[in-house]
Amino acid sequence: MTLQNFITCDLLDDNPECQVCAPNMEGKRFFSYGGNTKFGGEVVTVKCFEDNSRVKELLATHGKDEKGNGKVLVVDGGASMRCALLGDMIAQSGVDNGWAGVIVYGCVRDVDDMGKMPIGVQALGAIPRKSNRKGVGDVGVTLNFGGMTINNGDFVYADNNGMIVSTTSLL
Numbered sequence: 001m002t003l004q005n006f007i008t009c010d011l012l013d014d015n016p017e018c019q020v021c022a023p024n025m026e027g028k029r030f031f032s033y034g035g036n037t038k039f040g041g042e043v044v045t046v047k048c049f050e051d052n053s054r055v056k057e058l059l060a061t062h063g064k065d066e067k068g069n070g071k072v073l074v075v076d077g078g079a080s081m082r083c084a085l086l087g088d089m090i091a092q093s094g095v096d097n098g099w100a101g102v103i104v105y106g107c108v109r110d111v112d113d114m115g116k117m118p119i120g121v122q123a124l125g126a127i128p129r130k131s132n133r134k135g136v137g138d139v140g141v142t143l144n145f146g147g148m149t150i151n152n153g154d155f156v157y158a159d160n161n162g163m164i165v166s167t168t169s170l171l
Contacts, residue, residue, distance in 0.1 A: 003040055003070075003100075003171050008161045011170050018170075021146035021163040028079055028146070030103070030122040032160060033111045034091070039101035039120025040072065040157035040171070043150060047076040048137030052085040052130075058139065059094040059102070068099030072120070072156050076143040077106025079124060083131040084109035086121065095119045103158065105145045122158055 012018055023029050046054045058073055073094070077085045086102055088110035094102060101120030108114065108123040109130065140152040148165050150156070155166045 006038065006040065006157060006159070006171060008157050008159050008164050011157055012164050015166060015170055017166075019148040019165040021148055021165075023162065028124050030124060030163060032120075032122055033108055033114050033126065034101060034119045034121030035115055035117045036101065036120040038159040040155065041070045041100040042072070042169070043074050043152060043154045043156050043165070044071050044139070045074050045076070045141055045143050045150060045152045046137055046139050047141050047143060048085065049078045050080050050083050051132045051134050051136040052090065053133045053135045054137030054139055055085055056090050056093070056133075059090055059097060059099060061097060068094060068097045070098060070100045072101045072103060073099060074143060074150055074156060075102065075104045075106065076145055077104055079145070080106045081125055081127065083107065083129045084127055085131055086123070087130065088113035088117075091117055091119055091121060101158065103156065103163065105143075120158060122163065
Protein backbone atom coordinates (compact mmCIF):
# COMPACT_ATOMS: atom_id res chain seq x y z
CA MET A 1 0.00 0.00 0.00
CA THR A 2 1.29 3.48 -0.88
CA LEU A 3 0.22 7.03 -0.13
CA GLN A 4 -1.52 7.12 -3.51
CA ASN A 5 -3.66 4.02 -3.00
CA PHE A 6 -4.39 3.71 0.72
CA ILE A 7 -7.90 3.54 2.15
CA THR A 8 -8.35 4.67 5.74
CA CYS A 9 -10.68 1.71 6.39
CA ASP A 10 -7.93 -0.75 5.43
CA LEU A 11 -5.26 1.15 7.35
CA LEU A 12 -7.45 1.09 10.44
CA ASP A 13 -8.25 -2.62 10.03
CA ASP A 14 -4.51 -3.31 9.98
CA ASN A 15 -3.76 -0.81 12.77
CA PRO A 16 -6.66 -0.81 15.25
CA GLU A 17 -4.63 1.24 17.74
CA CYS A 18 -5.05 4.33 15.54
CA GLN A 19 -7.26 7.17 16.67
CA VAL A 20 -10.32 7.84 14.53
CA CYS A 21 -11.90 11.23 14.07
CA ALA A 22 -15.48 10.78 15.25
CA PRO A 23 -18.07 12.14 12.83
CA ASN A 24 -20.62 14.49 14.32
CA MET A 25 -18.45 14.94 17.39
CA GLU A 26 -19.91 18.02 19.04
CA GLY A 27 -22.08 18.40 15.93
CA LYS A 28 -19.03 18.76 13.68
CA ARG A 29 -18.10 16.84 10.52
CA PHE A 30 -15.18 17.26 8.11
CA PHE A 31 -15.67 17.85 4.39
CA SER A 32 -13.12 17.55 1.57
CA TYR A 33 -12.31 20.80 -0.28
CA GLY A 34 -8.94 20.12 -1.95
CA GLY A 35 -8.18 18.57 -5.31
CA ASN A 36 -6.68 15.53 -3.58
CA THR A 37 -9.40 13.73 -1.64
CA LYS A 38 -6.85 11.26 -0.29
CA PHE A 39 -3.77 12.48 1.56
CA GLY A 40 -1.57 11.77 4.53
CA GLY A 41 1.76 12.43 6.12
CA GLU A 42 3.62 13.62 9.17
CA VAL A 43 1.68 16.17 11.21
CA VAL A 44 2.67 19.75 11.96
CA THR A 45 0.25 21.28 14.46
CA VAL A 46 -0.95 24.84 14.91
CA LYS A 47 -3.61 26.21 17.24
CA CYS A 48 -5.14 29.53 16.30
CA PHE A 49 -8.54 31.13 16.74
CA GLU A 50 -9.79 33.34 13.92
CA ASP A 51 -6.22 34.34 13.01
CA ASN A 52 -4.48 32.54 10.14
CA SER A 53 -1.06 34.22 10.50
CA ARG A 54 0.71 31.00 11.54
CA VAL A 55 -1.12 28.96 8.87
CA LYS A 56 0.16 31.33 6.20
CA GLU A 57 3.71 31.30 7.61
CA LEU A 58 3.88 27.51 7.87
CA LEU A 59 2.50 26.76 4.42
CA ALA A 60 4.85 29.31 2.84
CA THR A 61 7.77 27.52 4.50
CA HIS A 62 8.22 25.22 7.44
CA GLY A 63 10.84 26.25 9.89
CA LYS A 64 13.99 27.80 8.54
CA ASP A 65 14.35 27.04 4.83
CA GLU A 66 12.49 23.71 5.21
CA LYS A 67 9.63 22.97 2.82
CA GLY A 68 6.49 20.98 3.59
CA ASN A 69 8.07 17.72 2.32
CA GLY A 70 4.77 15.84 2.16
CA LYS A 71 3.64 16.86 5.64
CA VAL A 72 0.10 17.70 6.71
CA LEU A 73 -0.70 20.90 8.59
CA VAL A 74 -3.36 20.24 11.22
CA VAL A 75 -5.02 23.46 12.35
CA ASP A 76 -7.15 23.71 15.48
CA GLY A 77 -9.25 26.78 14.81
CA GLY A 78 -11.52 26.12 17.77
CA ALA A 79 -14.30 25.01 15.39
CA SER A 80 -15.05 28.66 14.61
CA MET A 81 -17.57 29.02 11.83
CA ARG A 82 -17.19 32.83 11.66
CA CYS A 83 -14.18 33.14 9.35
CA ALA A 84 -11.84 31.09 7.14
CA LEU A 85 -8.36 30.06 8.19
CA LEU A 86 -7.34 28.91 4.71
CA GLY A 87 -8.04 30.32 1.25
CA ASP A 88 -6.81 29.67 -2.27
CA MET A 89 -3.67 31.83 -2.12
CA ILE A 90 -2.41 30.26 1.11
CA ALA A 91 -3.36 26.78 -0.16
CA GLN A 92 -1.34 27.50 -3.31
CA SER A 93 1.65 28.29 -1.09
CA GLY A 94 1.18 24.84 0.42
CA VAL A 95 1.18 23.27 -3.05
CA ASP A 96 4.25 25.26 -4.09
CA ASN A 97 6.11 24.21 -0.97
CA GLY A 98 5.37 20.49 -1.09
CA TRP A 99 2.70 20.08 1.60
CA ALA A 100 0.46 17.01 1.22
CA GLY A 101 -2.53 18.61 2.89
CA VAL A 102 -4.22 20.80 5.45
CA ILE A 103 -6.86 19.80 7.99
CA VAL A 104 -8.76 22.71 9.52
CA TYR A 105 -10.93 22.36 12.60
CA GLY A 106 -12.75 25.42 11.37
CA CYS A 107 -13.57 26.96 7.98
CA VAL A 108 -11.93 27.56 4.61
CA ARG A 109 -12.82 29.77 1.63
CA ASP A 110 -12.19 29.97 -2.12
CA VAL A 111 -13.22 26.32 -2.29
CA ASP A 112 -13.82 26.17 -6.06
CA ASP A 113 -10.21 27.13 -6.75
CA MET A 114 -8.90 24.93 -3.94
CA GLY A 115 -10.77 21.99 -5.42
CA LYS A 116 -8.58 22.24 -8.53
CA MET A 117 -5.30 22.21 -6.60
CA PRO A 118 -3.16 19.09 -6.04
CA ILE A 119 -3.43 19.28 -2.25
CA GLY A 120 -5.69 17.64 0.30
CA VAL A 121 -7.90 19.96 2.33
CA GLN A 122 -10.46 18.95 4.92
CA ALA A 123 -12.43 21.40 7.04
CA LEU A 124 -15.70 21.74 8.92
CA GLY A 125 -17.16 24.17 6.41
CA ALA A 126 -16.70 27.06 4.03
CA ILE A 127 -17.37 30.75 4.57
CA PRO A 128 -16.38 33.78 2.46
CA ARG A 129 -15.12 35.90 5.41
CA LYS A 130 -11.32 36.02 5.86
CA SER A 131 -9.68 35.79 9.26
CA ASN A 132 -7.76 38.38 11.23
CA ARG A 133 -3.99 38.56 10.99
CA LYS A 134 -2.49 39.62 14.28
CA GLY A 135 0.37 37.11 14.44
CA VAL A 136 -1.41 34.96 17.03
CA GLY A 137 -1.16 31.17 17.18
CA ASP A 138 0.84 28.35 18.73
CA VAL A 139 2.87 25.93 16.61
CA GLY A 140 3.90 22.41 17.62
CA VAL A 141 1.30 22.04 20.36
CA THR A 142 -0.95 19.08 21.21
CA LEU A 143 -4.43 19.41 19.69
CA ASN A 144 -7.68 17.83 20.84
CA PHE A 145 -10.73 17.59 18.60
CA GLY A 146 -12.98 14.96 17.05
CA GLY A 147 -12.28 12.63 19.96
CA MET A 148 -8.56 12.58 19.06
CA THR A 149 -5.35 13.87 20.60
CA ILE A 150 -2.98 14.96 17.84
CA ASN A 151 0.68 15.67 18.52
CA ASN A 152 3.24 17.38 16.36
CA GLY A 153 5.09 14.54 14.59
CA ASP A 154 2.15 12.10 14.55
CA PHE A 155 0.91 10.79 11.20
CA VAL A 156 -2.53 11.53 9.77
CA TYR A 157 -4.34 9.83 6.89
CA ALA A 158 -7.54 11.22 5.39
CA ASP A 159 -9.90 10.22 2.61
CA ASN A 160 -13.62 10.29 1.96
CA ASN A 161 -14.14 7.65 4.66
CA GLY A 162 -12.68 9.83 7.39
CA MET A 163 -9.48 10.61 9.20
CA ILE A 164 -7.15 8.49 11.35
CA VAL A 165 -4.07 9.39 13.40
CA SER A 166 -1.11 7.20 14.30
CA THR A 167 2.03 7.80 16.31
CA THR A 168 4.04 6.05 13.58
CA SER A 169 4.00 6.05 9.80
CA LEU A 170 1.64 3.44 8.39
CA LEU A 171 2.95 3.55 4.81
